[in-house]
Every structure is written in structure tokens, then in C-alpha cells.
Amino acid sequence: xxxxxxxxxxxxxxxxxxxxxxxxxxxxxxxxxxxxxxxxxxxxxxxxxxxxxxxxxxxxxxxxxxxxxxxxxxxxxxxxxxxxxxxxxxxxxxxxxxxxxxxxxxxxxxxxxxxxxxxxxxxxxxxxxxxxxxxxxxxxxxxxxxxxxxxxxxxxxxxxxxxxxxxxxxxxxxxxxxxxxxxxxxxxxxxxxxxxxxxxxxxxxxxxxxxxxxxxxxxxxxxxxxxxxxxxxxxxxxxxxxxxxxxxxxxxxxxxxxxxxxxxxxxxxxxxxxxxxxxxxxxxxxx
Amino acid sequence: xxxxxxxxxxxxxxxxxxxxxxxxxxxxxxxxxxxxxxxxxxxxxxxxxxxxxxxxxxxxxxxxxxxxxxxxxxxxxxxxxxxxxxxxxxxxxxxxxxxxxxxxxxxxxxxxxxxxxxxxxxxxxxxxxxxxxxxxxxxxxxxxxxxxxxxxxxxxxxxxxxxxxxxxxxxxxxxxxxxxxxxxxxxxxxxxxxxxxxxxxxxxxxxxxxxxxxxxxxxxxxxxxxxxxxxxxxxxxxxxxxxxxxxxxxxxxxxxxxxxxxxxxxx
Numbered sequence: 001x002x003x004x005x006x007x008x009x010x011x012x013x014x015x016x017x018x019x020x021x022x023x024x025x026x027x028x029x030x031x032x033x034x035x036x037x038x039x040x041x042x043x044x045x046x047x048x049x050x051x052x053x054x055x056x057x058x059x060x061x062x063x064x065x066x067x068x069x070x071x072x073x074x075x076x077x078x079x080x081x082x083x084x085x086x087x088x089x090x091x092x093x094x095x096x097x098x099x100x101x102x103x104x105x106x107x108x109x110x111x112x113x114x115x116x117x118x119x120x121x122x123x124x125x126x127x128x129x130x131x132x133x134x135x136x137x138x139x140x141x142x143x144x145x146x147x148x149x150x151x152x153x154x155x156x157x158x159x160x161x162x163x164x165x166x167x168x169x170x171x172x173x174x175x176x177x178x179x180x181x182x183x184x185x186x187x188x189x190x191x192x193x194x195x196x197x198x199x200x201x202x203x204x205x206x207x208x209x210x211x212x213x214x215x216x217x218x219x220x221x222x223x224x225x226x227x228x229x230x231x232x233x234x235x236x237x238x239x240x241x242x243x244x245x246x247x248x249x250x251x252x253x254x255x256x257x258x259x260x261x262x263x264x265x266x267x268x269x270x271x272x273x274x275x276x277x278x279x280x281x282x283x284x285x286x287x
Numbered sequence: 288x289x290x291x292x293x294x295x296x297x298x299x300x301x302x303x304x305x306x307x308x309x310x311x312x313x314x315x316x317x318x319x320x321x322x323x324x325x326x327x328x329x330x331x332x333x334x335x336x337x338x339x340x341x342x343x344x345x346x347x348x349x350x351x352x353x354x355x356x357x358x359x360x361x362x363x364x365x366x367x368x369x370x371x372x373x374x375x376x377x378x379x380x381x382x383x384x385x386x387x388x389x390x391x392x393x394x395x396x397x398x399x400x401x402x403x404x405x406x407x408x409x410x411x412x413x414x415x416x417x418x419x420x421x422x423x424x425x426x427x428x429x430x431x432x433x434x435x436x437x438x439x440x441x442x443x444x445x446x447x448x449x450x451x452x453x454x455x456x457x458x459x460x461x462x463x464x465x466x467x468x469x470x471x472x473x474x475x476x477x478x479x480x481x482x483x484x485x486x487x488x489x490x491x492x493x494x495x496x497x498x499x500x501x502x503x504x505x506x507x508x509x510x511x512x513x514x515x516x517x518x519x520x521x522x523x524x525x526x527x528x529x530x531x532x533x534x535x536x537x538x539x540x541x542x543x544x545x546x547x548x549x550x551x552x553x554x
Contacts, residue, residue, distance in 0.1 A: 055393070055394075078394065088391040089387045090320075091323055105311075105394060108308075129326075
């Protein structure tokens with residue numbers, strides 16, 4: 001099977017005992033794309049990603065990562081993939097530079113150690129022992145170790161969970177740099193703004209299923225179109241969704257003018273990804 | 288050259304390059320394990336000071352009793368083999384797993400066998416260093432003779448290393464946390480050391496305790512070390528003891544193979 005897509009997932013299923021964590025997930029990630037799996041905790045994001053990384057076996061479905069089946073754990077695939085796990089440690093008694101250099105020695109064609117230290121923003125901490133790093137610095141080291149093999153594809157599982165705003169921005173900048181380097185990135189997150197800020201395309205996942213998929217802007221603009229809201233002369237709030245806000249506004253404003261009324265709190269909005277996300281995940285809860 | 292021969296030559300070349308790479312990876316893992324070992328003061332303490340302290344302690348207790356002093360040196364030497372392999376691996380492998388370091392390594396091209404070789408070589412290096420210290424201290428502090436048969440001693444130390452290293456890795460698969468492994472290891476090691484004669488003869492112990500000691504592997508390692516350290520007995524003079532060590536080693540290997548886990552258990 002030859003393919004241009006970096007990742008292809010079709011009908012993926014995985015259960016732990018009675019609990020079905022992933023129930024028929026399908027999506028594709030193009031090369032050079034930042035793809036976000038967005039969903040609440042327990043949606044099945046990490047299970048999906050860990051199947052793609054080769055950590056877990058699948059119950060059903062087909063999976064291709066850079067044209068290979070990660071379930072067979074081919075060593076050649078691990079040369080081409082970088083992984084940032086949700087949480088994983090490093091050797092506490094090695095310095096940042098020693099750790100990165102050791103990881104470099106595991107790959108056939110690694111990037112330059114000093115380049116990676118700079119890329120991850122670890123220059124100031126390069127000679128510190130790993131056990132003395134702050135949470136943010138440890139996360140940068142995670143990024144560095146995922147990059148040292150010069151991978152084509154990078155998995156980022158909840159890369160900024162627990163970060164303060166400044167550390168999040170720094171991590172986002174790193175992701176953007178990786179994208180500019182032409183890397184393909186699969187990102188999981190439960191932060192909407194993160195998916196919106198970083199991902200070219202997003203799949204919203206809930207209860208082991210993909211509920212919607214598309215570019216963040218289009219997902220937001222998708223089915224719900226424009227929302228026009230106003231308060232009539234009697235002070236009653238109205239809200240209507242429409243494909244053509246111009247016509248509706250003309251109708252509303254001319255009617256109000258004829259009656260000599262004001263349209264208080266008149267607004268026209270396009271639903272954000274957040275609205276779609278909340279709507280979708282809420283529906284899934286009721287179902 | 289025919290295409291077939293050319294291809295065979297290429298395959299051989301690739302295999303050769305692969306083997307060289309594997310050796311390089313195992314060697315680098317060994318080097319980094321050594322570096323980390325020396326940077327961890329508590330590990331260095333348990334490896335080098337503890338056997339010497341025990342030796343000093345029992346040396347004081349048995350001062351002037353030549354026969355008992357003689358026995359204590361190979362006994363502590365046997366215990367050194369156990370502490371450098373069984374104790375160190377049970378604790379370290381569990382710690383590496385629970386910290387997520389093993390899981391991270393599993394996501395890289397590092398071959399499992401090369402990693403294990405580096406880690407095992409590190410344990411062997413510690414065994415050799417500890418034994419060296421114990422033998423030197425035995426000779427120059429307590430006046431115990433040099434081991435009577437170096438080759439047989441080396442063979443039995445190697446057997447002990449394989450047996451206890453396998454048991455250590457196997458045990459790590461049974462415990463859920465690094466703290467747990469530390470507790471379990473102490474629970475096993477301390478009574479074992481007393482019951483199996485590492486700290487002196489057990490002939491006067493109650494029957495039940497002797498029976499327990501009789502099934503544990505340390506007793507047989509100490510017996511074998513005694514035989515070749517002090518009495519210049521032939522290497523095959525205790526086939527039963529060798530068999531028991533081999534059996535424990537096989538059990539340890541089976542445990543390691545089936546119970547080894549890459550990912551943190553308690554998360």
C-alpha cells in the first residue's frame with residue numbers, strides 16, 4: 001500500500017475489558033499537516049495515539065503510519081517517528097545535554113544535539129541534572145528527545161496540560177517551528193484554544209467516536225452558519241440562525257424603523273469552534 | 288558475480304553493520320549506566336560500603352575465631368553477587384518503569400536486547416568491583432587466604448550473576464512501585480542472608496528456618512563459593528548446588544520473560 005497520507009486510521013476499535021475506549025475511529029493526516037484530536041478526558045484520544053505509536057494493539061480496524069503498520073513495531077518506523085508522551089520521565093542523574101546526546105546515539109541519522117537544545121529552548125538548562133528541572137523545562141526536554149531523531153512525524157499527547165500561560169505559549173511556538181520545518185504533527189488536547197491555535201485540521205472525539213472533523217474555522221462556521229440575536233420593542237430576546245444575515249437584518253431593521261422601535265443588543269456572530277465543541281459533546285452526553 | 292551472490296554479500300554486509308551498531312548501542316548504554324551509577328550516592332553506598340560494613344561487623348564478632356572468619360568472607364562475597372544483581376535490578380528496573388523511562392525508550396529504535404545487555408553489563412561491573420573489595424579486605428584485613436581456585440570462583444560467580452539478575456528482573460515484573468520493590472527486596476534479602484549462611488554457619492538454627500534456607504538460591508551460591516574459595520574442591524564436586532542455582536535461574540528467566548512490563552503500573 002503506497003500512500004501520500006502520513007497517518008491513515010480506518011474503523012479503529014479498542015476495548016479494555018468491558019470498556020470500549022475507541023469505537024470505530026477513522027481519520028487521515030496529510031504530510032506536513034498539524035492534526036488535532038480534540039476531546040474531553042477519557043474520550044479515547046490517548047488510546048488512539050498509543051495505538052499509532054505502537055504501544056497498544058488494536059481490536060479492529062486498519063492503521064497506517066508512514067505507510068507501515070505500527071502494531072508490528074517495525075524498527076525502521078521508530079527511526080522516523082518522534083513521541084511526546086503524556087507523562088514520562090528521564091534519567092534523573094544525567095544532565096539535559098547528556099540525555100539528549102544519549103538519545104541521539106539511538107538513531108541512525110540524528111539531528112545535531114546543540115541545534116535541538118536551541119530548538120527546544122534549553123540552552124540555559126543544558127548542564128543541569130534532569131531531576132532539578134522545572135515542569136516546563138522537563139516538558140521542553142520531552143520535546144527535545146522527540147526531535148533528536150529528526151523524525152518526519154511527531155506525536156504530541158496533551159503537550160501543555162498543567163502549564164502556566166507563558167509556558168503554553170512557548171510550547172505553541174515550538175510546535176509552530178516544527179510545522180515550519182515541514183514535520184507532520186498529531187496533537188491531542190482537551191484545550192479548545194490549543195487546537196484552534198495550532199491545528200490545520202481538528203477531529204472532535206468523544207466517547208471513542210469522531211463527532212466532527214475539519215479545519216477549526218470551518219468546523220465553527222459549518223452547519224450553524226450565522227447567529228443573529230436581538231431584543232424587540234417589548235424587551236423579549238430573540239435569536240435566529242441563518243445562511244443570509246443580510247436579508248434578515250434588512251427585514252429586522254426596516255420593521256423596527258417602521259414601528260419606531262429600537263433593536264437593543266443586536267448582534268451577528270459566527271459560532272466559534274467552542275460553540276460547536278460544546279454542542280457536540282453535550283449532545284453525546286444526552287444520547 | 289551473479290545477482291544472487293551480490294545480494295548475499297549485501298545481506299552479509301548489512302548484518303555486519305547491524306551487529307556493529309548493536310554492539311555500539313549496548314556499549315553506550317553500559318557507559319551511561321556506569322556514569323549514572325557513580326552519580327547516585329545511595330546506590331554507590333549500598334554497593335560498596337554495605338558489604339564492607341558487614342565484613343567489618345562480622346569480623347569484629349568473630350574476632351580470633353579463624354574458622355568462622357574464613358567462612359564469612361566467601362559468604363559476604365556471595366551476598367555481594369546478590370546485591371549487585373538481584374537487589375540492584377529489582378529496584379532499578381521497577382524505578383525506570385514507574386518513572387516512564389522504559390516507555391520512552393520503547394518509542395525509540397533502541398533494540399531491547401542491546402539495552403538489556405548494557406544494563407546487565409553494569410550489574411556485572413558492580414559485582415566484579417564488590418567482589419574485588421571483599422576479597423582484598425578478606426586477605427589484608429582479616430588474613431583470609433586468597434581464593435584457592437580462581438577459575439572455579441569465576442564460573443560460580445557468573446552462574447550466580449545470571450541466576451540473581453534474572454530473578455531481579457523477574458521480581459520487578461511482580462511489584463507495582465519502586466517503594467514496593469524496595470520493601471519486597473529487603474523482605475527477601477535480609478532473611479535469606481541469615482538463613483542461607485552468608486553470615487556464618489546455620490547448623491544451630493531451628494529446623495524450620497534451616498528448611499527455608501535450604502530452598503533459597505543464596506545458600507547454594509555461598510556453598511559453592513565456600514568450596515572453591517576455601518577448600519579447593521573440584522568444580523563439579525557439588526552438582527546438586529549447581530542444579531538448584533540453574534533451576535532458580537531458569538525460573539527467574541521465565542518470570543522476567545512473562546512478567547516484564549514497559550509501562551508504569553501505578554498510574
